[in-house]
Amino acid sequence: MTSASGPVLQRSSALTQYVLAPNPGPMSLDGTNSYVLRAPGSPGAVVVDPGPLDEAHLRALAAAGPVELVLVTHRHADHTAGAARLHQLTGAPVRAAGTAHCYGGGAPLKDGQVIHAAGLEVRVLATPGHTSDSVCFHLPGDGPQGSVLSGDTILGRGTTMLDYPDGTLGDYLGSLDKLEALGPAAVLPAHGPTLPSLADVARAYRSHRLDRLEQVRNALASLGPEATARDVADVVYADVDPSVRRAAETSVSAQLHYLRGDAGQQRPGEPRPARR
Secondary structure (H helix, E strand, O other): OEEOOEEOOEEOOOOEEEEEOOOOEOOOEOOOEEEEEOOOOOOOEEEEOOOOOOHHHHHHHHHOOOEEEEEOOOOOHHHHOOHHHHHHHHOOOEEOOOHHHOEOOOOOOOOOOEEEEOOEEEEEEEOOOOOOOOEEEEEOOOOOOOEEEEEOOOOOOOOOOOOOOOOOHHHHHHHHHHHHOOOOOEEEEOOOOOEOOHHHHHHHHHHHHHHHHHHHHHHHHHHOOOOOHHHHHHHHOOOOOHHHHHHHHHHHHHHHHHHHHHOOOOOOOOOOOOOO
């Protein structure tokens, strides 16, 4: 939301607010939700996903501070392009899973670590699949069920792209398992509206992925084993909007990798082999 005086904070949960970045599009939906986290009475704040390099947007985030720490869910520019500038504006270190997006002495994020900042406990969950460096942030004290800032691993509308070869379906299914185990936590996505019950959403996402995988398997049976991602997308995503056609082909590439090599020819719902 933007007022006459510029971007404004909107409440998303008991411990979080967000500023919607001005970067709407087929992949970013309404734009990037840049979150501001703080415990009641805390003077400081944590920002998650600074978003694009938009000065008004970044100054609105800086004004919500003082910002103690900036966290990044994954490497895509609609989440990271403004990170260095937000560090300049606030002096806060920026932490991401990959060192390329860490600034100001911020250490790379590690799966399972617990961060204490702005009066909060923030738990880091490695959730690869959308990208190899995707992480989610669990706030167990955010309301009665807690919340999870899900980045692009789970969206507020639709489903996420698997950015193959960096993101893989095997990893993504494993990440959905990890998120489902958190139960009815609220979902705070980087794009789209908040959602109730992470476990329910994760199960729906898995069901959708397995349905698509079966469609890809059937397309291969019809087209032949040497069919390309473009060939398969012509069948499985025949009705997709041209603006997201490239994303559809990328996700098909991830599904073909899963069927042809990452997990052999297992049927949907069968146990996945251990990843090496």
